[in-house]
Amino acid sequence: MSEMQNAPTLQNNDLPDLKLRASRGGFTLLVASQAVPIIVLINLRYVMAASYVSSHVDQLTGALISLVMIASGLVAWLALMNVKQRNRSQLNRYFWITMVLGAIAAVMALYQLWFHGVNSVGHYGETYLTITGVLAGYMVIGLVALYSGKSRNWRVGLNDDNEFSVGSTFKYWIFIVLAWLIMYLDLYLF
Amino acid sequence: MPDFLLFFILWVVFSALGEWAVNIWGSHVYYFIASTQAVDGVNATDFILRVLIPLFVFVMLMLIFAMTKFRRKEGDTSSSAHQFKTNKVYITTWITITVIVNFMFLLHPTASATEAMFNQYLPQNNKNVLIVDVVARQWQWYFNYPQYGVQNTVDTNGNAFLELPVNRKVEFVLRSYDPNHTYDTQVDVIHSFWIPAFGMKEDIIPGETRTMYITPTVMTNTTSNPMLRVQCAEVCGPGHPYMEANASVVSSNSFNQWIAQQKKNQNS
Amino acid sequence: MSIGTEPGIGYGTEKPLVLKKSMPPIMKGIIWGGVGFLLANGIVSLLLDPQPGHPFITEPSVTVGWVVLMIGWVLGVGAWEGAVKPAFGRTSNWVAAVGWRRFFEYSTDHKVIGIQYLVSSAGGFFIAGLAAMMMRLQLMSDRMWLFPYPGQYLTTVGIHGTIMMFSVGTVALVGGLGNYLIPMMIGSNSSAFPRMSGISVWLVPLGIFTVAFSPLLGYWTTGWRGYEPLAQQDPSGILFYYLGVFALTLSSLLVALNLTATIVFKRAPGLTWKRLPMFAWGIITVSLLNIIWLPEIEITFLLGILSRIVPFPFFTATGSPLTYLELFWLFGHPEVYIVVVPALALWQEILPVMTRKSLFAREFGVIGLIFVMMLSGLVWAHHMFTNMRNSEILPFSFFTEMISIPTAFSYLVAIGTIWRGKFRINAPSLLILMSMFNFMIGGMTGVFLADPVINLQVHDTFFVVGHFHYTIIGGMVFSWIAAMYYWLPKFSGRMYNEKAGIIGAIWIFIAFNMTFGQFFLLGLHGMNRWVPVYPSYLQPMNFETSIFAFLLGLGFLFHLIHIWWAMKAGPKTEKNPWKSKTLEWMSSRNLAQPNFNELPEVVGNFYAYENDEPVAVIPGEGGVEIV
Incomplete structure (x- = not known):
C-alpha cells in the first residue's frame, strides 16, 4: 500500500471547514446547472433568428432594466464583501436594497412580457418572449432566495453554520444579474 | 498454461x-x-x-x-491463488x-x-433518373411522376400506388405538407419514407425538401412480397400505422403501359 | 453520542416524539397540492385567461395549476416544516417520525431516502411494465383488438417509455442505491445536503402519477421523445408528459448535486481518490452528466410547453422541427449512459467479491467511466441519420463508434477479474454475468446502428427497439436486480433463498433473450415502430414474442415477491455474508442509528484479495481492524 502513504487524508468529514467546502462545491454545481438553460437559450436565439433585432422592441425599458440590475448586483457584491463582519442591521439593509432593486427589475421584465411590441409568431418575437419570461422566472426565484437569506440574517443572525448559505443568496443574485446582462446584449443589441 | x-x-x-x-x-x-x-x-x-x-x-x-x-468448489472460502492487478500484454x-x-x-x-x-447525389450520376415526387400528409402518400405529367397515381381500387421500372435509378423528392390545404404551413409533421426491401429510409421534414436515390433490381410487388411496400416509419399521430401504400417493380415496358393507363385515367 | 448529525437529522430513538402530527404528511401533501391546484387553475382559467365557453381546465391553467400542485405536495409532505421554515429563519416543529411512518414523509436520513427512492422506482417499473404487457397483448394480433383506437396504443407506448426512462432508468441506481449506499461506502454518516434528497424523492411519485394519468387530458402519440411538430398537434395529454418529466428530472438533478458533493467532500479519512469505491465512481460520473443534461431537457420541454400554450412557432414547418430533435437527443443520448454507467460500475463492485480476486486494472475501469461520460455528449445525432444533413453524418458516426472503446474497458476490467478467480455462483454473480452477456449484444448491435448505411434501414424499426432494450433492461435492470440480491443482507439483515434467486435469474434471462432477440429479427423483417396494426406476415413471430414478454413480466414479478419475502421473512444472516471489504458492510443498517458511531479510517484497498490486511480501522474503538 505504499502508493497510498503520502496521499492526503481528510481528518474528519464533518469538520466546519469541510462542511464549508461541501457547501461551496455544491453551490458551484448548482449555479453550473442553472447556467445550462441560459446557454441553450443563447443558442436558440441564433438558430431561430440569427442576430436580427426587431425594431419594435422596447429598447429604453430594456436598457433601464439592465441599469437597475447592475445596481442591484453591485449592492449584492458589496454585501458579499461585508458578510464576514456579521453586522446584522447593515446586512439587512443590503438585503432590502438588493431586493427592492431586483423587484423593480422583475416588474419591468414582466411589463416587457405583457406590453411587448414584437410579433409573437415571428422567430425573433418568440425567442424574445421566451428569454424574457425565463429570466423573469429566474428573478422571482432569486428574490425568494434573497428573502430567505434576509429572514435568516434577521431572525437567527449569522453564525459559522449559516454564514456561507446566507451569503450565497447574494452570489445567486449576482449570477442572475450576469445572466440578464448576457441576455440583454444577446436580445437587444447583437 | x-x-x-x-x-x-x-x-x-x-x-x-x-x-x-x-x-x-x-x-x-x-x-x-x-x-x-x-x-x-x-x-x-x-x-x-x-x-x-x-x-x-x-x-x-x-x-x-x-x-x-473458474467456479468455486463447494465449501471453499479462500481467496484465489492467482492475484494480479494488471497485465501489460493483455491490456495493450x-x-x-x-x-x-x-x-x-x-x-x-x-x-x-x-x-x-x-x-448517388452527384449530378453526373443522375442523367437518366426517374423522378418521383412523394408527398406525405397525415396519413396518406401521394406519388407524382412530373416527367410524365402524371399525378396521384392509383391502383384499380383508387388507393395511392407506386410503380417503378426495374434497373432504372429513381430520385424520390420528399415533402411533407397537405396538398389539399396548402395555405396552412403548420399542418403537417415529420414522416419517414421507407420501403423495407430497398434498404433505406429518409425522414420527411415539414418545410424542407429531401431526396433519396434507389435503383430497384428485382421485379415484385406488395401482394407477393410485403417487404416491398411504402411505409411511414416515423410516428405521425394515431393514423401512423395505416400510413402505407402498395408498390410494385415491373419491366420498363409494363411501366410505360402503366403510365399510359394512369394518363388515361387522369384525363377521363 | 452521535457524530455527523446536524440539526434536523433526528435519529428517532434519541428524541422522544414531542409533537403529535395533525395529520399524516402524505394526506397533508395531497390536500395542499389539491387545494393549490384548484386555486391556481381557477385563477388562470377564470380570471387571467378566460377562454371561449369558460372551460374550467384549459392548457395554460392546468400547467400553472400543476406547478402549484407540485409545490404544495412537496411542502405538505414535510418540506415546509423540515426545510422551508428553517431556510427562512423560523423555528421548525418538524420531528422525524419513527417506525414505518418515517417512510411516508419527508426525511433527511439517507437510508430512508434511498428506500423511498427504490420503492418509488420499483413502483414505476411495474406501472410501466404493465403498459408494456398491454402493448404486447395488442401486438399478438395484426388488427386492433385490445385498444379500440390507435391513439390509446401510442399513449401506452409513451407512458411506458417515459416512466421507464425517467423514474426507473435514471432513478433506481442513482436515487435509490446511490442515496442508500454512497454515504456508507465513503464512510460518512449522512449525505452532503440531506434536505435536498429528502425533498427530491417526493417528486418521483408525483412525476409517475402525472405521466400515468396523462390520458386524463387526452391521448398523446409521440412516444417518450415528444417529437415536434407532432407534439403540438397532439391532444393535451402531452402537457402531463412534459410536466411529469419535469418533476422526475428535477428529482434526479437534486440527487446529482447532493451525491456529487457527498463523494467529493464527505469521504472518510484516508479514503483518497485512488481508493474510492467503483460504485462511487459510477455515481459521480453519472451525476456530472445529470447536472449538465437534465437542465437542458427541462428548458427544451419548457419550449415545448410554450409552443403549445402561447403558442409559438418554434418547431413548426415555418420554424425548425430539427432544432427540437437536436435539443432532445443532446440530452437523450447522454441519458442512456446515465442509465447504464452505474450498472457498469456495479459489475466492477460485485465481481471481485464473488471471485475473491483483486479488481483487475482498476484505473482502466475509472478511465472508461470518465471517457464514456465525456464522449456521450458528442454522439447525439446518430439518432438523426435519417433526417440530418448528409455532410454531418460522418463525425457522429465516428464518435459513436469510438465510444465503444471506453465502454469496452468495463469488459476488460471484468474479464481480468474473472480470469483464474474462484467464481462463486449465486443469484447476484449470475445476474452480473447475464448483464454482461446482454449488454454485449446491446453494444454490438450498436455498432451496426452506428454505421449510416445500415442505420438507414434499421432505424425506426424493432431492431432499434431490441437494441436499446438489450442495453437498458439487459444492462441496467439485470444489474439492478443483482444489486438488490447482493445488498439484501445489508438492507434487511436477512438472506434470500439461493435456489429461488438462481431460478428467477435463469427465468428472466431466457424470457428476456427470447423476447428481445426476436425484436432484431422482426425489425430486419420490416416491422416498424409505434404500430398497433402491421402487415399480417409479421403476426406469427409477434404472437410468440408476446408470450415470452409475458413470461418476462412474470419473472420480474417473481423477483419482486422473492425479494420482498426475503426482506420480511428470509433467514437471518451475518452482517457481511459475502466477506466484502467495502465500508458499507461495516456500517449500521439500523435506521435509528448513525452509520458509524466512530468514523472509520481507510488504510487499504477495498478490492485487494491477495492478503487479509485490514482496509479500514475505527480509531476510537481501540483500533479495531476491519478486514
Missing part, C-alpha cells in the same frame, strides 16, 4: 464455427432486398458481423469459463485491437459505404 491454452483452442474453434455460420446466413440478414442500395447495407452488415464474431466469442467464452473452469493487446477495429469500421464500411451513398 493449461487455462490459457484451453481458452485459446476453444476460442479458435467457436470463432471458426461462427464465421462459418455468417458465411451461410450473413448475406440474408435483411430477409429480402430489391435494390443496389440495400446490397451495400447487407455487405456492411456482413463485414461487421465477420469482424465481431471472434470478439463476441472471446467475451462469451470468458463468461462460460467463469461458471465452469485489448486496447490496440479495439482501437484498430473501430478505425477499420470507420474507414470500411462506414466511410466507404457512406461515400458510395453520397455519390
Whole structure:
C-alpha cells in the first residue's frame, strides 16, 4: 500500500471547514446547472433568428432594466464583501436594497412580457418572449432566495453554520444579474 | 498454461464455427432486398458481423469459463491463488485491437459505404433518373411522376400506388405538407419514407425538401412480397400505422403501359 | 453520542416524539397540492385567461395549476416544516417520525431516502411494465383488438417509455442505491445536503402519477421523445408528459448535486481518490452528466410547453422541427449512459467479491467511466441519420463508434477479474454475468446502428427497439436486480433463498433473450415502430414474442415477491455474508442509528484479495481492524 502513504487524508468529514467546502462545491454545481438553460437559450436565439433585432422592441425599458440590475448586483457584491463582519442591521439593509432593486427589475421584465411590441409568431418575437419570461422566472426565484437569506440574517443572525448559505443568496443574485446582462446584449443589441 | 491454452483452442474453434455460420446466413440478414442500395447495407452488415464474431466469442467464452473452469468448489472460502492487478500484454493487446477495429469500421464500411451513398447525389450520376415526387400528409402518400405529367397515381381500387421500372435509378423528392390545404404551413409533421426491401429510409421534414436515390433490381410487388411496400416509419399521430401504400417493380415496358393507363385515367 | 448529525437529522430513538402530527404528511401533501391546484387553475382559467365557453381546465391553467400542485405536495409532505421554515429563519416543529411512518414523509436520513427512492422506482417499473404487457397483448394480433383506437396504443407506448426512462432508468441506481449506499461506502454518516434528497424523492411519485394519468387530458402519440411538430398537434395529454418529466428530472438533478458533493467532500479519512469505491465512481460520473443534461431537457420541454400554450412557432414547418430533435437527443443520448454507467460500475463492485480476486486494472475501469461520460455528449445525432444533413453524418458516426472503446474497458476490467478467480455462483454473480452477456449484444448491435448505411434501414424499426432494450433492461435492470440480491443482507439483515434467486435469474434471462432477440429479427423483417396494426406476415413471430414478454413480466414479478419475502421473512444472516471489504458492510443498517458511531479510517484497498490486511480501522474503538 505504499502508493497510498503520502496521499492526503481528510481528518474528519464533518469538520466546519469541510462542511464549508461541501457547501461551496455544491453551490458551484448548482449555479453550473442553472447556467445550462441560459446557454441553450443563447443558442436558440441564433438558430431561430440569427442576430436580427426587431425594431419594435422596447429598447429604453430594456436598457433601464439592465441599469437597475447592475445596481442591484453591485449592492449584492458589496454585501458579499461585508458578510464576514456579521453586522446584522447593515446586512439587512443590503438585503432590502438588493431586493427592492431586483423587484423593480422583475416588474419591468414582466411589463416587457405583457406590453411587448414584437410579433409573437415571428422567430425573433418568440425567442424574445421566451428569454424574457425565463429570466423573469429566474428573478422571482432569486428574490425568494434573497428573502430567505434576509429572514435568516434577521431572525437567527449569522453564525459559522449559516454564514456561507446566507451569503450565497447574494452570489445567486449576482449570477442572475450576469445572466440578464448576457441576455440583454444577446436580445437587444447583437 | 493449461487455462490459457484451453481458452485459446476453444476460442479458435467457436470463432471458426461462427464465421462459418455468417458465411451461410450473413448475406440474408435483411430477409429480402430489391435494390443496389440495400446490397451495400447487407455487405456492411456482413463485414461487421465477420469482424465481431471472434470478439463476441472471446467475451462469451470468458463468461462460460467463469461458471465452469473458474467456479468455486463447494465449501471453499479462500481467496484465489492467482492475484494480479494488471497485465501489460493483455491490456495493450485489448486496447490496440479495439482501437484498430473501430478505425477499420470507420474507414470500411462506414466511410466507404457512406461515400458510395453520397455519390448517388452527384449530378453526373443522375442523367437518366426517374423522378418521383412523394408527398406525405397525415396519413396518406401521394406519388407524382412530373416527367410524365402524371399525378396521384392509383391502383384499380383508387388507393395511392407506386410503380417503378426495374434497373432504372429513381430520385424520390420528399415533402411533407397537405396538398389539399396548402395555405396552412403548420399542418403537417415529420414522416419517414421507407420501403423495407430497398434498404433505406429518409425522414420527411415539414418545410424542407429531401431526396433519396434507389435503383430497384428485382421485379415484385406488395401482394407477393410485403417487404416491398411504402411505409411511414416515423410516428405521425394515431393514423401512423395505416400510413402505407402498395408498390410494385415491373419491366420498363409494363411501366410505360402503366403510365399510359394512369394518363388515361387522369384525363377521363 | 452521535457524530455527523446536524440539526434536523433526528435519529428517532434519541428524541422522544414531542409533537403529535395533525395529520399524516402524505394526506397533508395531497390536500395542499389539491387545494393549490384548484386555486391556481381557477385563477388562470377564470380570471387571467378566460377562454371561449369558460372551460374550467384549459392548457395554460392546468400547467400553472400543476406547478402549484407540485409545490404544495412537496411542502405538505414535510418540506415546509423540515426545510422551508428553517431556510427562512423560523423555528421548525418538524420531528422525524419513527417506525414505518418515517417512510411516508419527508426525511433527511439517507437510508430512508434511498428506500423511498427504490420503492418509488420499483413502483414505476411495474406501472410501466404493465403498459408494456398491454402493448404486447395488442401486438399478438395484426388488427386492433385490445385498444379500440390507435391513439390509446401510442399513449401506452409513451407512458411506458417515459416512466421507464425517467423514474426507473435514471432513478433506481442513482436515487435509490446511490442515496442508500454512497454515504456508507465513503464512510460518512449522512449525505452532503440531506434536505435536498429528502425533498427530491417526493417528486418521483408525483412525476409517475402525472405521466400515468396523462390520458386524463387526452391521448398523446409521440412516444417518450415528444417529437415536434407532432407534439403540438397532439391532444393535451402531452402537457402531463412534459410536466411529469419535469418533476422526475428535477428529482434526479437534486440527487446529482447532493451525491456529487457527498463523494467529493464527505469521504472518510484516508479514503483518497485512488481508493474510492467503483460504485462511487459510477455515481459521480453519472451525476456530472445529470447536472449538465437534465437542465437542458427541462428548458427544451419548457419550449415545448410554450409552443403549445402561447403558442409559438418554434418547431413548426415555418420554424425548425430539427432544432427540437437536436435539443432532445443532446440530452437523450447522454441519458442512456446515465442509465447504464452505474450498472457498469456495479459489475466492477460485485465481481471481485464473488471471485475473491483483486479488481483487475482498476484505473482502466475509472478511465472508461470518465471517457464514456465525456464522449456521450458528442454522439447525439446518430439518432438523426435519417433526417440530418448528409455532410454531418460522418463525425457522429465516428464518435459513436469510438465510444465503444471506453465502454469496452468495463469488459476488460471484468474479464481480468474473472480470469483464474474462484467464481462463486449465486443469484447476484449470475445476474452480473447475464448483464454482461446482454449488454454485449446491446453494444454490438450498436455498432451496426452506428454505421449510416445500415442505420438507414434499421432505424425506426424493432431492431432499434431490441437494441436499446438489450442495453437498458439487459444492462441496467439485470444489474439492478443483482444489486438488490447482493445488498439484501445489508438492507434487511436477512438472506434470500439461493435456489429461488438462481431460478428467477435463469427465468428472466431466457424470457428476456427470447423476447428481445426476436425484436432484431422482426425489425430486419420490416416491422416498424409505434404500430398497433402491421402487415399480417409479421403476426406469427409477434404472437410468440408476446408470450415470452409475458413470461418476462412474470419473472420480474417473481423477483419482486422473492425479494420482498426475503426482506420480511428470509433467514437471518451475518452482517457481511459475502466477506466484502467495502465500508458499507461495516456500517449500521439500523435506521435509528448513525452509520458509524466512530468514523472509520481507510488504510487499504477495498478490492485487494491477495492478503487479509485490514482496509479500514475505527480509531476510537481501540483500533479495531476491519478486514
